[in-house]
Amino acid sequence: MAKHFRRNFRRPTREEDKHRINERIRVPEVRLVGENVEQGVYSIDKAKAIAAEQGLDLIEIVPNSKPPVCRVLDYSKFKYEQKKKQKELKAKQQKTVIKEIRFGPNTDDHDFNFKLKHAENFLKEGSKVKAFVHFHGRQIVFKEKGYELLFKFLEELEEIGKAEAPPKLEGKRLTVILAPKSSKN
Template sequence: MAKHFRKNYRRPVRQEDLHRINDRIRVPEVRLVGENIEQGVYPIDKAKELAREQGLDLIEIVPNSKPPVCRVLDYSKFKYEQKKKQKELKAKQQKTVIKEIRFGPNTDDHDFQFKLKHAQNFLQEGSKVKAFVHFVGRQIVFKDRGYELIGRFLEEVEEFGKAEAPPKLEGKRLTIIIAPKAGKK
């Protein structure tokens, strides 16, 4: 009976550690830091011996300095702390949300007020607002109406946010982005 092998089988790739530890450190001297250790520059053999005596690992923290900085610490604990820091940084990052409001060059006053209230709510929530006037067909002839509409819109939302840049005509769209004011969150 013939064995069938999968054609494109790949072994799982093991993610290489970001830090060199113990015997992977290949420099003659290191600057040693850590708990229960006198800080200073040591030959690599002496540093490894100090780590072994405490039952811990020698971890290269700053490989680019002269001599490289190493720390005596349990490597699994070190990796756990690194992951925890990364997770905290990721949680603190603020994601910007952009809400869009679309107008036509002939937008009626009632529709304008309706969309204006939505824009004000978005800015109060802390989201950015991208307002644009979309010109269909030959409406591009009425660019001045679009600029007037955007100007009026900016005046109405002035207390909630401010424009990041002046209105810009891109193809058949006149666009402006409004960022919320800092104290309005």
């Protein structure tokens, strides 16, 4: 006996589905806005006639208001402007980058200074720095050395970065996160 499975198949939403245009608008009256149009509340037939007269489309911009707001505009131009706005917004978003620097509890001065220089560069670039001391096996007995190391690290970088929180022990890792100081301060 064959089993039939029902599939929840939804048609993917296309760009055309996001805004209703021309004949898809099904309300008795709309608020009309746009260039070369006298703003106001019109019946849907009158609004469509005004759009057709100009050779443009009637696009529903704000469907939830009473009456819905429609605009007289070329639909392809409208879609292009929307994509352009989305791109600009995406470009303005800042992504926080966290760079990691790893120490051992017995890190000597040369290695410490080498990693300190890297941390300085990361903070100057605007990235956050996550510094941690990783304890292997029974090295956890020397956690005071780890705290000393991280406090020395924070002290050296206090001019260009500040700790978000004091060093915290999580399992076998002693961790601190530094954020770059803003240039306004």
